[in-house]
Amino acid sequence: xxxxxxxxxxxPRDLKLPGYVPVLLPQxxxxxxxxxASVLVVTFIWFISGRSPKRSTVDRVLxxxxxxxxxxxxxxxxYFVFSxxxxxxxxxxxxxxxxKEYSKGDSRxxxxxxxxxxxxxxxxxxxxxxxxxxxxxxxxxxxxxxxxQFAISLGQLYGTAVYFITALLEGDNFAASPLYYYAxxxxxxxxxxxxxxxISVRCWKKMCAAFNSQGxxxxxxx
Numbered sequence: 246x247x248x249x250x251x252x253x254x255x256x257p258r259d260l261k262l263p264g265y266v267p268v269l270l271p272q273x274x275x276x277x278x279x280x281x282a283s284v285l286v287v288t289f290i291w292f293i294s295g296r297s298p299k300r301s302t303v304d305r306v307l308x309x310x311x312x313x314x315x316x317x318x319x320x321x322x323x324y325f326v327f328s329x330x331x332x333x334x335x336x337x338x339x340x341x342x343x344x345k346e347y348s349k350g351d352s353r354x355x356x357x358x359x360x361x362x363x364x365x366x367x368x369x370x371x372x373x374x375x376x377x378x379x380x381x382x383x384x385x386x387x388x389x390x391x392x393x394q395f396a397i398s399l400g401q402l403y404g405t406a407v408y409f410i411t412a413l414l415e416g417d418n419f420a421a422s423p424l425y426y427y428a429x430x431x432x433x434x435x436x437x438x439x440x441x442x443x444i445s446v447r448c449w450k451k452m453c454a455a456f457n458s459q460g461x462x463x464x465x466x467x
Contacts, residue, residue, distance in 0.1 A: 251263070251264065251265040251266070252265075253265045253267075253332075253355075254267075254349060254421050255348055255349065255352035255355055255356075255419075255421060256352055256418060256419055256420060256421055257352070257418070260352060260355070260356055262332055262355060262356075264330075264332075264333040265332050265333065266332065266333055266334060266335050266345075267345075268342055268345045268346050269335075269337040269342060270337055270339070270342045270346075272346060275339075275342055275343055275346050278339060279343065283313055283317075286309075286312055286313055286316060287309045287312070287313055290305075290308050290309045290312045290313075290380070291305060291308075291309055294308045294309070294384065297384075300384075303447075304383050307379075307383055307394070307444070308380050308383050308384060310440060310444075311376045311377065311379040311380045311383070311394075311397075312376075312377065312380050314372075314376050314401075314437075315372075315373050315374070315375075315376030315377040315379075315380070316373075316377075317373075318368050318369050318372050318373030318376060319369055319373035319374065319377075320340070321340065321343060322365045322368055322369040322373070323369035323370075323373065324340040324341075324344070325340075325344050325354065325365055325369075326362065326365050326366045326369050326370075328340070328341065328344075329357055331344050331345065331355075332344075332345055332348075332355050347429055349420070349421040349422075349425040349429065350419075350420050350421070350425040350426060350428065350429025350430040350433075351412070351419045351420065351429065351430050352419045352420075352421075353412070353419050358411075360407065360408075360411040361408070361411075364404045364407050364408055367400075367404070368400075368401075368404055371400070372397055372400050372401060372404075375393065375396075375397050375400075376397055378393065379393050379394050379397060382394075391448040391451045391452050391455075392448075392452065394444055394448050395444075395445055395448035395449065395452065397441075398441035398442070398444045398445040398448070399441075399445060401437050401441040402437075402438065402441050402442065402445070404437075405434060405437045405438055405441075408434065409434075412430075
């Protein structure tokens with residue numbers, strides 16, 4: 246027998262979600278847990294990164310960002326990718342509640358849109374671990390640090406561009422209300438536009454400076 250179609254808050258209203266279980270945790274709890282966990286991660290990385298007096302403030306901030314975004318990609322987005330029926334969860338499991346709540350701002354998640362799955366899958370599997378590698382690269386002063394950060398940032402910008410463009414092409418009507426649209430869909434995702442852009446520009450300048458310096462050394466050695 247097919248599961249019965251339960252009423253849901255998502256748009257479009259005729260979206261088929263058999264066996265849907267409403268969000269069980271309060272919105273404040275869902276957002277609060279994510280916020281507190283993020284602060285703890287950032288605080289921890291900031292603390293341990295400060296143990297080296299030679300490490301700049303910018304590098305410490307970047308380590309915090311890469312740790313935060315890496316864990317977000319791997320844990321939150323990874324759960325979404327590999328849990329196709331999260332909307333049926335009855336146990337109030339936090340990660341399923343996150344996606345049931347976030348889907349109010351973009352129902353393509355609960356509807357398992359193929360473009361979303363592709364973007365989030367690559368993000369969770371590739372960009373997540375790469376972001377944590379960036380933390381290590383900065384901490385150890387690895388030569389590939391800027392190239393790695395540049396590559397991840399471009400990947401994040403590309404993924405975010407695909408995310409917004411596909412929504413526009415499909416009518417951009419996936420939010421339950423303007424509040425969810427702007428709070429979840431626009432504001433939350435804007436961080437992955439502004440910050441990767443700033444990092445890309447910084448890394449590009451650093452790499453260009455390194456290449457120019459190397460070129461000048463070769464000229465002088467002749």
